[in-house]
Amino acid sequence: MLGQVHKIFFMCNDITSALPCSGIAIDDRIMTAILSGKILPGERLGEKDLGQTFGVSRTLVREAMMRLSSRGIVAVSPRRGWFVIEPTIKEARETIEARRSVEIGLLFTQKNIPQGALNELENHVTEQQKAIDARDLAKRSYLLGHFHVKLAEIYGNSVVVEILETLTARILLIATLYQSTHEAQISCNNHRDMVNSLRKNDKREAIKIMNEHFSHLDKALSNRSIKKDSPLRVYEISNLPGNT
Amino acid sequence: MLGQVHKIFFMCNDITSALPCSGIAIDDRIMTAILSGKILPGERLGEKDLGQTFGVSRTLVREAMMRLSSRGIVAVSPRRGWFVIEPTIKEARETIEARRSVEIGLLFTQKNIPQGALNELENHVTEQQKAIDARDLAKRSYLLGHFHVKLAEIYGNSVVVEILETLTARILLIATLYQSTHEAQISCNNHRDMVNSLRKNDKREAIKIMNEHFSHLDKALSNRSIKKDSPLRVYEISNLPGNT
DNA sequence: ATTGCGAATCTTGTATACCAGATAAGACAA
C-alpha cells in the first residue's frame, strides 16, 4: 500500500530524479502524474506516502495539497486522506460549459492569430494524431487537452492560460478513463478543422467548430456513468460576503 | 505594528466575532477584508500577526495563504512575509482581457436569462448607484465588481462563478485605489444598459456594451501608474510538462 | 458462517520547535 504511490512517482521522472524535491515542485510532480494518467481520479494520496516519495516532511506535502485543492484538483476527506477529484457529471458538464465560454470568448474577442503560431498548432495536431494511432492513451488524453492550452498561449494572456490549464486538467481526469478511440479521433479532427479555419481567418467558422467540439464532449460524457457526488470536504472558493 | 492587522480584522466582523476561527474561514476573512477595502494591495500579512488575530497557530494561517496564493490573491517574499498582490499593469490588463473573454463568452454561448433573475440584477444596479451617491468607496468597488459575479451566478455555472470571483477580486485590488467617482458612474451605467439589453433579449447589444465596458476599464487603467513588476515569489500554476 | 464489538493502528489536524535568511539597530571609525 505504501510502495504503491512511491513507485508511481519514480516512474514519472520527467523533471528530476525523485528524492530531493521541495516547495512548488511537488504540485508540478503531482499534476504531471495526473496529466499523464499515472494517477487516476478517485485515487488516494496519503500525506505520509507522498512525503517519503519526495523526501520531505508532511508539511510541504500538505501545503502542496492545499494549493491543488484550491484549483479543484484534489480534495480532502477529514482524517481519511486526500483524493484526486472525481468530478460528478454535473461538475464535469459545468467545467465543459466554462471552457466553452472561455474559449469561444477568446476566439470572439481577440485579434487574429499570427501565421507562425498556426504552424505550431498544426504540428501539435499531428502529434495528437500520432498518439491516437499509436494507441498511447495517456499521451493522447494529455495532448488533446493541451491543445486548448496551447491555443490560449498563442494569444499571450497568461491569466487565461492558467484558467484553461486548470479546467483542462479537470476534464482530463474524466477523459483519460472514459474517452474512446473513436471520440479521441473526432476531437483531433475538430482541432485540425479549427486550425484550418483560423488559417483562413474565418473566425466565425472556428467558433462554430469550437462550439460543436464542446457539444460533442458534453454528449460523450452524458452517455457514461460518472461517480455521483462525493462527500469530500472541498476547500473551495469562498462565497463573497453579503453586503449591507 | 502588531496591533495594526489585528484591528483590521476586528473591524470587519462580518462573519463571526474574531477569535476562534479555523480552516477555510481564514481565507474567507482575508478575502472579505480585501474585498471591502480593509486591506490594500501591497500590504504585508505576517503569519504570526494573523495567527494571533485568529487565535490559531501559524500552520493554519500558512495553509490559508497557500490557498490564496494559488488564486493569485497573495504572494510570499521569502523570509520577508506575505503580501497582498499588487498587480502590475501588464497583469491587470491580462486579467481584464481574461474577464472580457469569459464574460462575453458567457453571454455568447449561454441561453437567455429568465426574467426573474433580471429583476435581481436591476436591484443590484440600484444598490451600486446608492453606493456611488453615498461616496462609499469600499462598498462601491465591491458592488461594481460583484455585479459580474452575480451575472455569472444567474447562468448557474459554479465553475464560471468561481473563476469570475477570483478575477474580479484581483481587479478590485486595483480599482479600490484608483477608480474615480466618474469612472465608477460610467461602469454603473454600463451595468444598467446591459441589464436593459438582456431584458430586451438583445444579446448582441449586451455583448457590445460588455465589450465597451472592458475597453473603458482597460483605458482607465492605462492612464494610471501601477506598481511595476514585484520580485515576489508567486506560487503559481505549474507549467504543464513538455512532451517528448 | 455471520454479525457485533472493541482494541490496535493508521491518517489527518494542529501546534510547536528549531533553523536560516533578511532586516534593522547599534557601535565604531573616517
Next chain:
DNA sequence: TTGTCTTATCTGGTATACAAGATTCGCAAT
C-alpha cells in the same frame, strides 16, 4: 555627521510532536 561593519532580532521555511477521528482487524457470540 556619515558610512560601514557587526550583531541582535524578527520572519518565514521545514520538520516534528502529539491529539483525535476513521478504519481495520480479530475475537467472541449467535
